[in-house]
Amino acid sequence: MSFLLQQLLLHPRRILDLDNAQLNQLISQARSSNLLASLAMELASEHLENQLSPSVTRHFQSALLIHEKQKRDLDYDIEKIRLALDSIGEKLVLLKGAAYLLAELPVGRGRLISDIDIIVPLQSIDPTERALNEVGWESSYINSYNEYYYRKWGHEIPPLTHLKRGTTLDVHHNILPPTAGPNVDASLLFERLIEVKPGIFTLSRQDMVIHSATHLFHEGEFRHGLRDMWDLDRMLRDFPDQDPNFWKGLVDRGRELELLNSLYHGLNYAQLVFGTPLPDGIIKEAENLSRRLRKPFMDFLFLRAFQPDHPQCRQRFTSLALYLLYVRSHYLRMPLYLLLPHLARKAWMRHFDKKESLENEKTPEAI
Amino acid sequence: MQQLANLSDSELNQRLAFEGLDLQVGPYIYKIKTNLPLVGSGISTLYKNFNLAQPEAFIDYNVAILSKGLLQRLRGQSDFLFDNTNPFDSIPTGQAYAFLEWGMNWCVSLHTNEYLKLHAAAVARGDHTIIMPGVPGAGKSTLCAALGLSGWRILSDEHAMIPPNTTEVVPLCRPVSLKNESIGVIKRFSSNAIFGPVSRETHKGVVAHMKADLHPQSHEKKTLKARTMVFPRYAKDETQRLSPRRRTESFILAAYHSFNYSLLCETGFEAMKTLIENVTCYDLVYHDLDWAVNAVDSLADPEPNP
Known part of the structure; x- marks a missing residue:
């Protein structure tokens, strides 16, 4: 029962065998994992949606409508961002969800997004931010410790929110913080961009996979862990068909970007969670002694994290694994002499500086 | 059942x-x-x-x-x-x-997005169904509660759900949410009002919910044809009035107060168009609840018996 969602994504026809209680669990898991529209697309590709009762189908239809709306809104926002960047002579380079959707890749089928991620060279960060400010994208973190932290230690500036449309935009200058262990030379990423629409670029296919894996294995919260794994699986199944040289040099590229460790985990867990087909020997090529020795422990942690975020999917020690991964993500992000003061400051803010810690407080709106 | x-x-x-x-x-x-x-x-x-x-x-x-x-x-x-x-x-x-x-x-x-969802109350009496869109604070819930206590069936206090290309309303009866002064207003309006727990100091002030399924048909699932759209507005110092309202303005306002008009895209536009073309629209400016209930009654009963 606990592997329901993963199985259904891969074998959508099995939905016809589920009873109402299982359907409820499936939809609930998919919705909380942000995979409901992705699952809906898989069902639609086998024309299964009309074989379900209308009271079930309406949930899939609703997720697809949200997906369609996000795509429309994204096209509009992207055009505005492209023009703003164009005014300072900078290229628009999309990352993650926005890139998958704009490039119309199979990984974008039903992919829901919560914000738009772009990357610009470090030296262009200030002019980029000013150009975006002028067309309505503003930072909501003004003069706060959070803002200071982003600017001093981050690989992105504080999130920008559009004043009227409310969309969130993350402007990166690298794919990992400068304080993290791997020292990623972001200029290498800019050497291999793909133009997917006039004036709109994404990373190369290999870099997209490496970035997705990096993001996932440096993340501290796994609410979208399964969704990110699904992204990886979709890319690893599709890209070799698009580019016969995709596998060749993937591991070398990971090594060149100092992100081989993340790539290794990404390949490993895609295969374990979704049975992603990999060419013979690629895991061996990415492996080394330290990775091999740590693997049993990493499996213990990650195979729990890549479950839907749902009580039915919890195994023994899931909470412990998630906690250890959270600690691990901090330790990967920065050395202890930076981490400890940062955590102390955050703890202080949580208890004594209500205004600042409430910056992201959510209350139900318009209800 | x-x-x-x-x-x-x-x-x-x-x-x-x-x-x-x-x-x-x-x-x-x-x-x-x-x-x-x-x-x-x-x-x-x-x-x-x-x-x-x-x-x-x-x-x-x-x-x-x-x-x-x-x-x-x-x-x-x-x-x-x-x-x-x-x-x-x-x-x-x-x-x-x-x-x-x-x-x-x-x-x-x-x-849910199988219906066009207006941020509106909906009430029915006999075969007359009224949709009442309203911004927060417009007095939509207060009026809805008062109508529910005056023989109207409450179809919804929050979501008027319209299957696209129809003028039908899908009943979704749940307790009516009343805030601050409205709670006392409704308690004075009728001793039949039944309230749930009172929540204080919420981001909307004091909130209490009123039992909404007072009408014998409250839980019937059959959809009802909307005839009228009333835009209520509580205004202490204005002359009370029930006056016709233009369809174009009503369209824009109702679309603005919809939860999923833009999400539904062309379907949303067509659904709103079908609805607005088939209902009569009114503004209702009020400060006296009894007057407002009578005004709404008069819509269902254009020629009351003397």
Whole structure:
């Protein structure tokens, strides 16, 4: 029962065998994992949606409508961002969800997004931010410790929110913080961009996979862990068909970007969670002694994290694994002499500086 | 069909605490869990005459409001959970009932899109169905509650749901949310009003919910044809009036107050167009509730007997 969602994504026809209680669990898991529209697309590709009762189908239809709306809104926002960047002579380079959707890749089928991620060279960060400010994208973190932290230690500036449309935009200058262990030379990423629409670029296919894996294995919260794994699986199944040289040099590229460790985990867990087909020997090529020795422990942690975020999917020690991964993500992000003061400051803010810690407080709106 | 009232107190508490209480609410089924006595008593008062879902039915929305662990209990906080995850921050347990109701609204506002959803109350008397869109504070819920206490059937206090390309309203009767002064206004309006727990100091002030299914047909599922759209507005110092309103302006305002007009895109436009072309639109400016109820009555009964 606990592997329901993963199985259904891969074998959508099995939905016809589920009873109402299982359907409820499936939809609930998919919705909380942000995979409901992705699952809906898989069902639609086998024309299964009309074989379900209308009271079930309406949930899939609703997720697809949200997906369609996000795509429309994204096209509009992207055009505005492209023009703003164009005014300072900078290229628009999309990352993650926005890139998958704009490039119309199979990984974008039903992919829901919560914000738009772009990357610009470090030296262009200030002019980029000013150009975006002028067309309505503003930072909501003004003069706060959070803002200071982003600017001093981050690989992105504080999130920008559009004043009227409310969309969130993350402007990166690298794919990992400068304080993290791997020292990623972001200029290498800019050497291999793909133009997917006039004036709109994404990373190369290999870099997209490496970035997705990096993001996932440096993340501290796994609410979208399964969704990110699904992204990886979709890319690893599709890209070799698009580019016969995709596998060749993937591991070398990971090594060149100092992100081989993340790539290794990404390949490993895609295969374990979704049975992603990999060419013979690629895991061996990415492996080394330290990775091999740590693997049993990493499996213990990650195979729990890549479950839907749902009580039915919890195994023994899931909470412990998630906690250890959270600690691990901090330790990967920065050395202890930076981490400890940062955590102390955050703890202080949580208890004594209500205004600042409430910056992201959510209350139900318009209800 | 079995009603919640058929359950004994201990059966109700057992369900709320463990397997979940499956309630049929309009076209949807909610599974509700809670470990808070305050919320349990609110549900037993306000949902007393709601139907329980058929056993084994497909559940649309899994919701819960729980205070978990010693620390959270000591802090007096609770969480609203949807699909077992927490979409909002923790809230003071004293406000839990209001948050359950808001959370249940939120499920419909965000996660269903088979209908055009207007942010509007809807009421019916005989074959006359009225949709009442309104901005927060316009007095839509107050008027809706007063109409419900005056023989009108409350179809919804929050979501007027219109299947695209029809002028039908899908009933979704749930307790009416009243805020601040409106609570006293409705208590004075009728002694028949039944209230659930009062939540104080919420982001909307004092909130209490009124039992809405007072009409014998409250839980019938059949859709009803909308005839009229009334835009109520409470204004203390203005002359009270019920005056015709232009369709174009009504279209724009109703679209603006819709939860999913833009999400539905062309379907949303066509749905709104069909609706607006087939209803008569009015502005209702009021400060006296009895006057307002009479005014709405006059729409259903254009020539009352002397």
